[in-house]
Amino acid sequence: MKSTESTVDSANRLNSHDSVLATIDLVVRYGVSVALHGVSIHVGKGEMVALIGPNGAGKSTLLNTLSGIIRPASGRIVCNGKLAHVPEGRQIFPDLTVDDNICLGAYRGGSRDPAPMYELFPQLQRLQNRRAGGLSGGEQQMVAICRALMANPDVIAVDELSQGLAPLVVSDIARHLVELNKQNGTAVLLVEQNAQLALNITSRAYVIENGHIGLEGRSSDLLRNPAVRAAYLGGVR
Amino acid sequence: MRIRANRKISSYAVIAAGMITLALPLTLSSTNTEIYVTVGLYTIVVAGLSLLMGFAGQVSLGQAAFYGIGSYTAAIMALHGWSPLAALIAAPITTAFLAFLIGIPLLRLKGHALAFGTLAVQLIFLAVIPETASLTGGSIGLSAIPSLRIGPLAISSGRDYAYLVWIVVLVTLIIARNIVHSRPGRGLRAMAASVSGASATGVEVERYKLKDFTLSAAFAGIAGGIYAFFIGYVSPDAFPVVLSIEFVIMVVVGGMGTVTGALVGAALITVISQVLTTLGTSPSLPPQLPTVLSLGVYAVILVAILRLLPSGLVGAFSSLWKKAQAASPVSQFKADENVEAVSSVDKEEPNEFTLVDEV
Amino acid sequence: MTAFVEYLLTGVSRGLVFSLLAMGFVLIYRVTRVVNFAQGAFAIFGGFITYSLLKAGIPHGVSELLAILAAGLIGLIFGIIAIGGDIPLLASLVITIGLSIFSEAIGMLIWGTTPITYSGLAGHDFVIFGAFIQRQYLIVVIASLVVFVAVLYGFGRTYFGKAMSACASNPYAARLSGINVKRMGLIAFTLGGALGGLAGVLITPLSPLTYNADISLGITGFAAAIVGGLTSPGLAVLGGLVFGIAEQFVAGYWSPSNETAVALALLIVLLLWQAKRVPAGGLE
Ligand SMILES: Nc1ncnc2c1ncn2[C@@H]1O[C@H](COP(=O)(O)OP(=O)(O)OP(=O)(O)O)[C@@H](O)[C@H]1O
């Protein structure tokens, strides 16, 4: 499941201009409480990167800042390409049809034809005229991903892919992400509570705690890291 | 910390206000006594409305109607041989009951159905009075309302009413304060202040909203009851739609959900309205000028306060005061208020209503 | 029979005017979630500006069009004041209350307190089933039907319309998709202003308006909008018709003075009915 080719290189090349997405010393505040204390991450072209960390660490804050919903107090965001964001909790348009939800992903430009998305997720095809609010959680997650993909992004940030979904559905959607990455070279920044899953399918990972990047490295290394295992993989060994 | 700071301010304020309150009626002319009583009555109404707006996040445009219903209840009962005290007590009860009945369905609706629902109540009230002349005296109104007596105590002079009103003001403000500082109260206030208005609408929350609405009507009812005895005459002209809007403005000027704000807002707007009336009424000026002036000025005040000082005069003053103190633990709370604004932008409830598919 | 037809046709055309107002409510609510209290004021401006332009010698057609554009512009300005910047929803609502009384002040200042009217498009009355019908009614019907079709199509079928609906459905997600939610809100206010303006342009020749008629027009429009839960333009049109016809029949067969009270009572009933459809303690 792992794509190892570019892994070693990009792990050593911080802030390189080859990255599609990078943050430099990003500081984000909510009022006076600081949610991100100088976070620097980068995602290489076509790379799959995981971002793991406990609740309240600042993961969603980071993604919201990347997509311009929150303005950082200081620091820089460099984005060499189009970013699409699959937000936490899916956040579909519940009153619109599945079709409309997906099409609106192309609001910034590009093709508005949802057909390719139905090829990617065939199970959505027969739901295309249903109200998205009435879909199951997994179906909504697919809609949210399709909506993001309609923007034809160079990098897609997915917040809590597995939230509230059955393991089978999660692995199905995860497989799609990996395929997408392989076939289109779309870079992926994956925020996950399920660290096992995230570290398995990505090549590199960051561990964020209390608004600081605590640890970064190759996902395979982090999988073996005793601290990570203890904190996120439910095992002490 | 904030609460402690506020308590300090307000305990000084309460002592000072108490002394002024006691002393003033002794010195005022009869016109000014009337204004003084009016400010007190409006403070009672506004305290209730302020809770509703600050906590339930709902606007009522029917407070003048509730005020009127309280007045009519008291007047009709007193004229039909009930003891004035019983009539006065019935005023808030009737009003609260009515509000409770219409509040149950209206508060369930998303958005601001309550604003229009209560406006409809107000307009119905104004439409019904002229049609029910046998009971309400129609557009002419009811007069010769006996004066109030509480046991052996006859309340007849303006000064008596001034004291009575301000005792009731004190009681309502204490009730309001307790709600403000109660735990659910604070949670609700945060909810009402959110940018999106996205609200967790549990049964619990719904119940609090209903309680606030009922209480706000009760406050308006008791104020209306006292008004009927004080003026001795009620007619529909005394409860126009504009009065309901004035109550909303008083709340906004003072600051939604603040207790002192009710007093400040009521006093300020009552005085401004007096000034405008005197300014605009002169034989050389066109007859509609006072209305144009007051509507225009009200609108400007309302919009300016909401845009520039969203927490009202009292809120703005107390944050200035805190800034002047520059003590760090206090300022943290200021920040918390900002957080509210941010949180609703990015943590929007996915949806609150249904768009119909047909579209 | 003659009276019946007359009430019915009058009711339909007045009802269509309410429908236009209701659509304005729906449009603005759907995109911004603000219940625009100043909706009735747009109608007043539409009617009064047409009156002044006609008086200044500008021909029919041009005057009406300019007045509608002006109402749209007023809608935009009101929108900027009500929803510009980061502002809580409740504050926006209260600001529209302020804008509504401000409009009354302006209306009174410029046009005074006497009712204003002008003759609609000149022409003979025509006769249906023995009832004399003013030509203006026909214009009301045609103009509003055209607008309804345009709005329903624009909202339901076009990409832009869907993007507007998305703003109300989930503002956060709309922003993520690159939709400028604030700008959409301002567009909705502008369109809502123009719709209100059109309503005023159409109704002023039929029944003279005073500067403070915005409240009664607004509340009837709101009541019509409530039929569709404030979100469905189609049901709002239906609601307007129901109110228009009910109002005429009550006034005709019972008493004109009950007209308002009945409309308001109907509103309360509608609100109760809407509330019943919402399960206790929950919104979806
Ligand atoms: N809108 C907001 N207003 C104020 N504070 C916020 C807001 N959003 C997040 N926070 C705070 O910022 C910190 C980071 O939150 P964030 O949502 O980014 O965490 P997270 O890593 O995504 O957590 P989770 O795994 O639970 O989704 C938390 O302490 C949170 O309470």
Ligand SMILES: [Mg+2]
């Ligand atoms: Mg998160």
